[in-house]
Amino acid sequence: MTIEIRDVSKRYGSFQALQNINLEIPKGELVALLGPSGSGKTTLLRMIAGLESIEEGIISFDGKDLTNTHVNQRDVGFVFQHYALFKHMTVFDNIAFGLNVRKKKLRPKKAEIEKKVYELLDLVKLSGFAKRYPSQLSGGQRQRVALARALAVEPQILLLDEPFGALDAKVRKELRRWLRKLHNEMHVTSVFVTHDQEEALDVADRIVIMNEGKIEQIGTPSEVYDSPKSPFVYDFLGDVNLFHGRLDQGKLKVGSVELNVPEYQNISDKEAVGYVRPHHMKIDRQKQSDDAIAAKVFFCHSIGPVWYVELKRENMDEYVEVELTKEEYEQLNLSVGEFVYVRPKEMKVFIPEDFVI
């Protein structure tokens, strides 16, 4: 089902939770709503589900306006952050719930329900757990039961609210890969909310980045990562070094250093900020060009195969972070306290007038 969201706003008292949201989610896509807490992503998800009322704007599924359709008629499967399993029911009864509450005419026979539940238990790799209670399961298992329960009613749309937020890192990674695989097999339109950039980049077909109740950017993971449209997106999607300076005829002047910005040839003397990802920085021993910034090695540490070098800029209280591969790091043979030059290989410049940071 295609989800269409038109001019949707939501207000709680004086708090504007959502502001003029326009979004189309094509059939069969797996879309991530990504943003910091308070960005309105969960509110939007709950509005799609019908758990929050729609006062302004229109949400429609396949062109059918849903504003006045009750949650239990929307054909959505909702997976809650903290699972929301029915504690007093077994895993079997939890999964069968959606089928058991159907009207007699539409309710499958007992044997059919049983078959369906065992199929789903197989799918979420929990066969043999049918008689357990939620309290006897681990977090990851509970979340899988919650997913099976939502899938049991064969929803047209699957909505997941921070589905892996309460799990530890390893289980989270496993589960999201598994979700991706599941989605590839089932092709049910899915929307999931997350504040974890890595999760969104890893799993989603498309990412909707939200901030303060507004959509900042919509795009595929590589689109949003490689060409962020706003400083917020740039900042939110990964670590970043900021260079505050003045933009003048294609050059960003940061102190005595001049960084090349060919895309802003026609702008003269404006304040601007250069954004550089740590892995787009290069360290040299010698000054090789005008864009080399003098800095002192302050701290080095590694996480697995990646080395992070923190440097303090000369005569300034600003730090620069550089990400190097193990080979690069070993070749440079840096020692703490040493003076070197850092140079951005790639930079994106934003003019604060256009973007309030």
Next chain:
Amino acid sequence: MTTDLVRQEVKSTDGIKHAKKEVNWTKYILMSLMFLYLVVFLLIPLVFIFVKAFEKGAEVYFAAITEPDALSAIKLTILVAIISVPLNVVFGIAAAWLITKFQFKGKQILLSLIELPFAVSPVIAGLVLVLFFGPRGVLGPFLDEFGLKIIFSVPGIIIATMFVTLPFVARELIPVMQAQGKTEEEAAISLGANGWQMFLRVTLPSIKWGLLYGMILCNARAIGEFGAVSVVSGHIRGETNTMPLHVEILYNEYQFSAAFAVASLMSLLALVTLLIKTWIEWRTEKH
């Protein structure tokens, strides 16, 4: 509410046990004091009721609790409980649901109102009912025209009991439902359940022990209420006497054995209630 307090105290001493070993003597002094206190004020009087009841032999005892007036008092007491407890259950669930699942102005006022019967003396509650429904009250003469008699008859007793027992179920349910939040209900709805299915299959099972606990307390109070009922009943023997009122009348007429016999029956009811309550607490803790 007093039982509630006792329960909390018992729990908090549990915590002290794990604290420091060197303050053990405090624990023993407190324990002996507590024990002494309970024996003097609770256990001895309770035993005394039964001793006194059987003083003139089992025959007198059974005669006292099977004579027509006593039987009518027992029947009326049961009737009052049978009507007021279910009504309180409905009200309690509705009030707890409203307070825990919705946001609205005046929530605090509603909470205070629910607890009002705890704060007001039952006698005052009874007097208010007399002022309202009595023969010279606000609504009394009007109702009288339709042949409806509230004061000095059974409806008045039921209304008075309902007033006094109003907080019990709601007070038990509010914390339980608050702790549960509403995601399980939202999950049920999103899976296609209607409101009634959601309530029966998801909400009720998760609050059942709290609800039962509230019902037990409510029932105990409904059976034992004296003050408010005494004001509105009119003490008509065989008609508007509940068990506590019957005990008082017998006592005032120097029929001590009979008075204690009926009293012992009530104590027995209370003990059974206490047992069920303890069992429920044990079950809830297990969950």
